[in-house]
Amino acid sequence: xxxxxxxxxxxxxxxxxxxxxxxxxxxxxxxxxxxxxxxxxxxxxxxxxxxxxxxxxxxxxxxxxxxxxxxxxxxxxxxxxxxxxxxxxxxxxxxxxxxxxxxxxxxxxxxxxxxxxxxxxxxxxxxxxxxxxxxxxxxxxxxxxxxxxxxxxxxxxxxxxxxxxxxxxxxxxxxxxxxxxxxxxxxxxxxxxxxxxxxxxxxxxxxxxxxxxxxxxxxxxxxxxxxxxxxxxxxxxxxxxxxxxxxxxxxxxxxxxxxxxxxxxxxxxxxxxxxxxxxxxxxxxxxxxxxxxxxxxxxxxxxxxxxxxxxxxxxxxxxxxxxxxxxxxxxxxxxxxxxxxxxxxxxxxxxxxxxxxxxxxxxxxxxxxxxxxxxxxxxxxxxxxxxxxxxxxxxxxxxxxxxxxxxxxxxxxxxxxxxxxxxxxxxxxxxxxxxxxxxxxxxxxxxxxxxxxxxxxxxxxxxxxxxxxxxxxxxxxxxxxxxxxxxxxxxxxxxxxxxxxxxxxxxxxxxxxxxxxxxxxxxxxxxxxxxxxxxxxxxxxxxxxxxxxxxxxxxxxxxxxxxxxxxxxxxxxxxxxxxxxxxxxxxxxxxx
Amino acid sequence: xxxxxxxxxxxxxxxxxxxxxxxxxxxxxxxxxxxxxxxxxxxxxxxxxxxxxxxxxxxxxxxxxxxxxxxxxxxxxxxxxxxxxxxxxxxxxxxxxxxxxxxxxxxxxxxxxxxxxxxxxxxxxxxxxxxxxxxxxxxxxxxxxxxxxxxxxxxxxxxxxxxxxxxxxxxxxxxxxxxxxxxxxxxxxxxxxxxxxxxxxxxxxxxxxxxxxxxxxxxxxxxxxxxxxxxxxxxxxxxxxxxxxxxxxxxxxxxxxxxxxxx
Numbered sequence: 001x002x003x004x005x006x007x008x009x010x011x012x013x014x015x016x017x018x019x020x021x022x023x024x025x026x027x028x029x030x031x032x033x034x035x036x037x038x039x040x041x042x043x044x045x046x047x048x049x050x051x052x053x054x055x056x057x058x059x060x061x062x063x064x065x066x067x068x069x070x071x072x073x074x075x076x077x078x079x080x081x082x083x084x085x086x087x088x089x090x091x092x093x094x095x096x097x098x099x100x101x102x103x104x105x106x107x108x109x110x111x112x113x114x115x116x117x118x119x120x121x122x123x124x125x126x127x128x129x130x131x132x133x134x135x136x137x138x139x140x141x142x143x144x145x146x147x148x149x150x151x152x153x154x155x156x157x158x159x160x161x162x163x164x165x166x167x168x169x170x171x172x173x174x175x176x177x178x179x180x181x182x183x184x185x186x187x188x189x190x191x192x193x194x195x196x197x198x199x200x201x202x203x204x205x206x207x208x209x210x211x212x213x214x215x216x217x218x219x220x221x222x223x224x225x226x227x228x229x230x231x232x233x234x235x236x237x238x239x240x241x242x243x244x245x246x247x248x249x250x251x252x253x254x255x256x257x258x259x260x261x262x263x264x265x266x267x268x269x270x271x272x273x274x275x276x277x278x279x280x281x282x283x284x285x286x287x288x289x290x291x292x293x294x295x296x297x298x299x300x301x302x303x304x305x306x307x308x309x310x311x312x313x314x315x316x317x318x319x320x321x322x323x324x325x326x327x328x329x330x331x332x333x334x335x336x337x338x339x340x341x342x343x344x345x346x347x348x349x350x351x352x353x354x355x356x357x358x359x360x361x362x363x364x365x366x367x368x369x370x371x372x373x374x375x376x377x378x379x380x381x382x383x384x385x386x387x388x389x390x391x392x393x394x395x396x397x398x399x400x401x402x403x404x405x406x407x408x409x410x411x412x413x414x415x416x417x418x419x420x421x422x423x424x425x426x427x428x429x430x431x432x433x434x435x436x437x438x439x440x441x442x443x444x445x446x447x448x449x450x451x452x453x454x455x456x457x458x459x460x461x462x463x464x465x466x467x468x469x470x471x472x473x474x475x476x477x478x479x480x481x482x483x484x485x486x487x488x489x490x491x492x493x494x495x496x497x498x499x500x501x502x503x504x505x506x507x508x509x510x511x512x513x514x515x516x517x518x519x520x521x522x523x524x525x526x527x528x529x530x531x532x533x534x535x536x537x538x539x540x541x542x543x544x545x546x547x548x549x550x551x552x553x554x555x556x557x558x559x560x561x562x563x564x565x566x567x568x569x570x571x572x573x574x575x576x577x578x579x580x581x582x583x584x585x586x587x588x589x590x591x592x
Numbered sequence: 593x594x595x596x597x598x599x600x601x602x603x604x605x606x607x608x609x610x611x612x613x614x615x616x617x618x619x620x621x622x623x624x625x626x627x628x629x630x631x632x633x634x635x636x637x638x639x640x641x642x643x644x645x646x647x648x649x650x651x652x653x654x655x656x657x658x659x660x661x662x663x664x665x666x667x668x669x670x671x672x673x674x675x676x677x678x679x680x681x682x683x684x685x686x687x688x689x690x691x692x693x694x695x696x697x698x699x700x701x702x703x704x705x706x707x708x709x710x711x712x713x714x715x716x717x718x719x720x721x722x723x724x725x726x727x728x729x730x731x732x733x734x735x736x737x738x739x740x741x742x743x744x745x746x747x748x749x750x751x752x753x754x755x756x757x758x759x760x761x762x763x764x765x766x767x768x769x770x771x772x773x774x775x776x777x778x779x780x781x782x783x784x785x786x787x788x789x790x791x792x793x794x795x796x797x798x799x800x801x802x803x804x805x806x807x808x809x810x811x812x813x814x815x816x817x818x819x820x821x822x823x824x825x826x827x828x829x830x831x832x833x834x835x836x837x838x839x840x841x842x843x844x845x846x847x848x849x850x851x852x853x854x855x
Contacts, residue, residue, distance in 0.1 A: 031662050032669060032787045035627075040781050071784030084784045283607075516622060584623050585608045 007350040008415045012429050017507040021324020037097040045101040052104050052226035060108050068139030073113045081133035088327040092268040099272035103393025104226030111182035115262045116143025119191045122344040123246040123254050144187035146178035146232050154406045163194035174234040184215050184230035193251045200249035204239050212237035223392030257344040260354040262401045267319040267357030270365035274312045275588045277372040283586045302579035304371045310524045311364040317501035322353045352414050355407040360494045362397035369394040408490035430469030436462045440562040453529050463563035464492050467543045474547045488539050499529050523574040537564035593648030597639045598709040599632040601660035617819045628663045631710025635772040637779040639708050640671035669782035669790035680799040682807040684815040688720035696728030697805040711736050711771040722771035733769040738776050
C-alpha cells in the first residue's frame with residue numbers, strides 16, 4: 001500500500017498519480033457489482049419511478065428489499081451481521097448507481113444504508129449490532145437518522161430533545177421533536193440524539209414502534225417527492241437503556257463522523273444523477289429538430305453538453321479519489337486491529353475532502369440539472385420529461401448532510417486547525433512563499449500536456465497558500481468571523497482538488513498508453529483548468545482586497561498575477577469534440 | 593445433470609452510432625459497450641434453474657477476448673460452476689460453422705446431458721451456431737426453446753415457439769442441444785456474494801492447440817463464408833400519406849395495393 005496521504009495535504013504540493021484511485025482501477029469484482037447495481041436500477045427501479053414519486057404504498061420498501069437480496073444495501077455491514085463488508089469503492093459504485101433513477105429512491109436508499117445504518121455499524125455494541133444489523137442488511141427493516149430539530153439545523157448541538165432515566169432505571173424517557181427526517185414514515189429503526197438531563201448530548205437507537213414515538217404527516221417538498229420526510233415526535237418515548245448508542249455525552253462523535261461519510265457518499269450520488277442527465281439531454285438534443293437540424297448540432301448546445309460532461313468527469317475523478325483515500329486509511333486502521341469506532345474517527349482525517357465532495361459535486365450536479373432543463377427548452381419545464389424532476393431533486397443536495405455553507409467553512413477551518421497542530425506543513429509553506437514565487441517570474445510553462453496543466457495547478461496551490469496565509473496572519477483566530485473569506489478559500493481549494501483529480505486520472509490513463517479515452521480526459525481537464533485560472537485569480541484578489549492595504553496588498557496582487565499567469569488556449573474546439581463523443585453513444589463516454 | 597452453456601460477448605448497438613471501418617467488412621467498435629448476448633443470458637438463467645431443480649453442474653463456454661472475463665464471471669456469479677474461455681485469433685469467428693466446430697471441440701470427450709445456447713446472437717443474427725453445434729456433437733437439438741421440462745433425467749420436453757403464436761412441443765432424449773429463446777425466464781441479477789464466489793471458480797483460458805483442434809479446420813481458409821461488405825442502408829423517405837374521409841382513404845389504399853400487385 002502506498003504511504004497514506006494526509007487530509008488537506010493536496011494543497012501544499014504535487015501529488016503522485018500512483019497514490020490516487022481512479023475508475024480505471026476498478027477490478028473485476030467492482031465492475032461486476034457495478035453491472036448488477038446498474039441493471040437492477042434500470043430494470044427494476046426505473047419502470048416504477050412514477051409510482052415512487054406518488055409514494056405508492058410499499059413500492060420503495062419493496063425495491064429496497066429486492067436490493068437487499070442482491071447485497072446492494074449491506075455493502076458497509078460486516079459479514080457476521082449479514083452484510084457484504086465490501087470496500088468503500090464498492091459502496092461508492094452502488095451509491096452512484098442508486099442515484100440514476102431520480103432523487104427519491106436515492107434519498108430513501110442513502111438515508112437507510114448511510115446515516116441510518118452506519119451509526120450502529122461503527123458505534124454499536126455487540127448486542128446492538130446483532131439485534132439490528134441483519135434486518136437492516138436485508139432491508140427487512142428500514143432505518144432513519146433523526147438529528148435535525150426545529151431550532152437545531154446547522155447548529156446541531158443546540159439539541160432540545162431531552163432524555164431522563166426512568167425511576168426504575170430501565171428506560172430513557174425522551175421528549176422532543178426531530179424535523180425533516182428522511183424515511184421517517186417507513187423506518188422501524190431511528191438513530192437519534194438527545195441530551196441526557198438536558199446536558200450530555202448522546203445517541204440512541206429508537207424502535208419506531210416504541211411507546212411515545214409518533215410520526216407527523218409528510219412534508220410537502222420541492223423535490224425528492226417520493227421519499228418520506230416527516231417530523232418524529234418523542235412524547236415520553238420509552239427507550240430501553242441498552243439502546244443508548246456509543247457513550248453517554250459522546251453523541252457528537254457519532255453525529256459528525258457519520259456525516260463525513262454521508263458527505264463523501266453524496267458526491268457519488270451526484271455522479272450517477274449527472275450521468276443520467278447527460279444521457280437524456282443528449283438523446284433529446286439529437287432528436288429535437290429546429291431550423292432543420294437536430295439542436296445537438298448547434299455549437300452552443302455542444303458547449304452545454306461539454307460543460308456538463310467535463311463537470312461529471314471531474315466529479316467522478318474526485319469522488320473515487322476520495323473513496324480510495326478513505327479505503328487506504330480504513331485498511332491501515334483495520335490491519336492494526338482497531339475498533340470500529342476508531343475506523344470512523346479515521347475518516348475524520350479526510351473531513352476536508354469529504355466536504356469538498358459534498359459541496360463541489362452538489363453544485364456541479366445542480367448546474368448540470370439546470371442545463372438539462374435548458375436543453376429541453378419549454379419541454380424541460382414540463383413534467384412529461386425527466387429534466388424537470390432532476391432539477392427539483394438536485395436542489396436538496398446543497399442543503400442536507402450539512403449545508404454547503406457549513407461545509408465550505410469546514411474546509412479552510414479544518415485546514416488551519418491541522419496547520420496549528422502541525423499535522424500538515426501549511427505554515428512552512430507560507431514562510432517559503434517568497435522562494436516559491438521567485439522562480440515564477442522567469443518561468444515558462446512546459447510546452448507539453450499534461451505537464452503544462454500540472455505546472456499551472458501547482459501555481460494555483462501557491463496562490464492558495466498566498467491568500468490563505470495572508471488571511472490567517474491578518475485575522476488570526478478571528479478568521480472564523482470572516483465567513484466570506486473562508487468560503488472563497490473553500491472555493492479555491494475545491495476547484496484545485498477537482499481539477500487535480502481529473503489531471504491525476506489523465507496521467508494514470510496516459511501511463512497505460514494513449515487512447516481515445518485518455519485524449520478526451522485530457523481535453524476535459526484542460527478546458528476546466530483554462531477556465532478556472534482567471535476565476536481563481538479574481539477570487540484571490542477579492543480576498544486580498546478584504547485583507548491587506550497599500551504596499552502589502554500590491555505585493556500580494558503581484559504574487560497572485562505570477563501564480564495565475566497562463567497562455568490562454570482555445571476551449572471551444574475541444575468542447576465541440578467532447579460533445580460529439582457524448583453524442584456518439586448518447587451518454588457519458590468514460591463510464592466503465 | 594451435466595450442462596454446458598455457450599455465451600457470446602457482443603456489442604450493444606442499440607444506442608451507439610454504428611460506423612463501418614474503412615476496410616468495409618468490420619464495424620468501429622471503439623465506442624460500444626460489450627456484454628453477454630441477450631438470448632445467451634436467458635440460456636445461462638435456464639441452466640441455473642435446471643441445476644437448482646435437478647442438481648447439476650454447469651460449464652460456461654465462450655470464444656472471446658480477455659475483456660469478456662467479467663461477462664463469464666457474471667455467469668458464474670449466478671450459479672455456473674466453471675468456465676473455459678477460448679481465445680485464438682485463427683478462428684473465423686464470423687462463420688457460425690467454424691464457431692460450432694470450436695465449441696464442439698471444447699465439449700467433445702466430456703460427458704454432458706445438455707448444451708444450452710442462445711437461439712441467436714444480436715451482432716450477426718445467424719441463428720445457426722447452436723444447431724450446427726448439435727451436428728458437430730452428433731446429438732439432437734431443439735431450437736427456439738421457450739420452455740424446458742426435464743423428464744426423469746433421461747429426456748427433455750421442450751416447447752418451441754413458432755410463428756403466429758404456435759407452440760410445438762417435442763420430447764427428445766438426452767444429450768441434446770437446446771437453443772434458448774429470450775423471454776423463457778427472468779434472468780436474475782448476480783448478488784454481491786455470488787460475484788465474490790465467482791472469483792474463486794475456475795476460468796480456464798484455452799487456445800485451439802490446448803483443445804486439440806486443428807486450426808486449418810476452423811480458420812478463414814476453411815470457412816465457406818466470405819464477408820464481402822458491410823454498409824449502412826441509405827435512409828429513403830417514400831411514404832405516401834392518404835388523405836380524405838375513411839371510405840375515400842380505403843378506396844385509394846385498395847387501388848394502390850392492387851396496382852402494385854400486392855393483393
